[in-house]
Amino acid sequence: MLLSRRVFFAQLVASAFASPVRLSSNGVERKPLLKDFDALGAWFDGVAAINTSTAPSSKPNASIAIVGAGISGLATVLMLDSVGVHNWELVEASNRVGGRFRTKFVGGTQEYAEMGPMRLPYRVTYKSDNSTHVYTEHQLTYQLADWLNELNKNNPHWKVDFVPWIQHHPNELLARGTGRLPDGTIPTRADVDANASLASSNALISDEFDKTKAEMNGILKNEETLKSIQQDVWRAHKKAMNQNLDDYSEQAMMRNVFRASENVTDAIWTASDYDVFWDEMVHNSNLGLDGSPGSLGETEWKRVDGGFNRLSDAFLPHVKDRLTLGRKISKLESVGHEGSVKTRLSWKESNRTVGHKDYDYTVMAVPFTMTRFMDLPPFSSTLSRATSEAGLRFKSACKVAVLFKDRFWEKGKRPIFGGYSQPESSPIGALYYPVYGINETGRPGLIIHYRGGDWSDRFVPMSDEQHVEIVLDSIASLHGEGIRESYTGDYERLCWLQDEHTATSWCRPDVEQHKLYIPSYHNTEHNTIFIGEHTAPTHAWISSALHSSVRGTVQLLLELGLVDEAKEINERWMGRWIQPIE
Secondary structure, rough: OOOOOHOOOOOOOOOOOEEEEEEOOOOEEEEEEEEHHHOOHHHHHHHHOOOOOOOOOOOOOOOEEOOOOOOOHHHHHHHHHOOOOOOOOEEEOOOOOOOOOOEEEEEOOOEEEEOOOOOOOEEEEOOOOOOEOOOOOOOOHHHHHHHEEEEEEEEHHHHHHHEEEEEOOOOOOEOOOOOOOOOOOOOOOHHHOOOOHHOOOOOOHHHHHHHHHHHHHHHHHHHHHHHHHHOOHHHHHHHHHHHOOOEEEEHHHHHOOOOOOOOHHHHHHHHHOOHHHHHHHHHHOOOEOOOOOOOOEEEEEEEEOOOOOOHHHHHHHHHHEEOOOOOEEEEEEEEEEEEEEEEEEEEOOOOOOOOEEEEEEEEEEEHHHHOOOEEEEOOOOOHHHOOOOOOEEEEEEEEEEEEEEEOOOOOOOOOOOOOOEEEOOOOOOEEOOOOOOOOOOOEEEEEEEEEHHHHHHHHHOOHHHHHHHHHHHHHHHHHHOOOOHHEEEEEEEEEHHHHHOOOEEEEEEEEOOHHHHHHHOOOOEEEEOOOOHHOOOOOOOHHHHHHHHHHHHHHHHHOOHHHHHHHHHHHHHOOOOOOOOO
């Protein structure tokens, strides 16, 4: 039953964990497993409370396959190495590591485009009390970079440095839905912030619209809630699940609880890109805090100096001896092996014969968009549905980076340094300017078109030339036709649906898919563990992939009976910086 709106954000009662000693149905003590703990919340507290130790009979030399050399697979193998578990192999379908990290240098220059992740939240300052809050979830990523730098002895070739990212600049041009200045020119972000009449207007103007919008904002933009997400996303997630926010779509809430009309409901919902409350709450806790007059605060962002590929490449010295590239797994099965159960991975060799190899455990670190092409064993009903075509949902995105001979946007009366502009064209979405090499004389530069969701799907059938031309038209609409003379003809284009090894950009769960599916990932079936950003409480962020790596590593170590090792990983990655919600 849906709880009253008055108690949507009532104080979360601390979870009580199972006794450290667990008995099977016949009264025999059994080893603790990750499924014993709170999958929707602070499972790591349960792991920390285990009071048993690694048994002498445990086998640290169990053979382990990690399928997928994206950031979750890469992090998992180094976490295993760090506690003395070395008998693993990393198997990757493509010919590179990094997964959805994709830094591209364009036209033989040092100008690079992030076709995948490009920024990370670092901390946020609120207007109400001028308080600053660190995004604790994303500390996983910063901690990983520090660890890699230490392992690589700060070798400049592998060094990962985080430097500022400019999310917005006052002179960004906002053409979509805005008014025009007295001289007919497009207003800047500073113009719109200073004069509300220039801003985009709501699709509807009515008392009912305002009332319903305010009720929705009471959930989606509650400052206390946003701070709790930044402070401890895991307990905030459990709280949202306890408040039944995974049970209703935003449309259903407006219609059935707030009693809004179909028209008002549709007007509010179509102005957003979200169906599920939790996803939009997470969005509002970072991207939604943009410092504009209507926002609650402003987020400070970081990027990797030289591109995010540097973060994944920094793993190479430590994984290359146990890394197999170009092996696309086609089948996962559970097989009997001398009285025990193993997992068997199969693939097609270059001569079209079938190769296979058996392992004690498999960690599947690729998105379900790829496992759906594999023959899989009969998992439980819930896990089978999660991995199926009708199960967990994913979203796509497209980026086009075009190279110009000079940075004309950094010149003139309204120079733009970083941030992004919005042309009138809805399909184009946002045009990002480089945040490095700013205002350097004679330097070329990239403008990057970025569009997610349904619009990105519509771009997929286009040729590169068609897509690039639409991007150039939008840039010209903001900066004048003269920009075409500066265009070098060099570009990079990536629509992630066309990437054969991912076919997705990020996970976007539907109603009840968090509450139902996430616990199934914590239960090891057929000696197989699923990890990746799609299995974590948050999605689309590197920290989600890393959170799944920690969870999957702890889960595997507990399966092996390596309790001390599991607790060591748990403490190192989940216990240092999380501050529980009071």
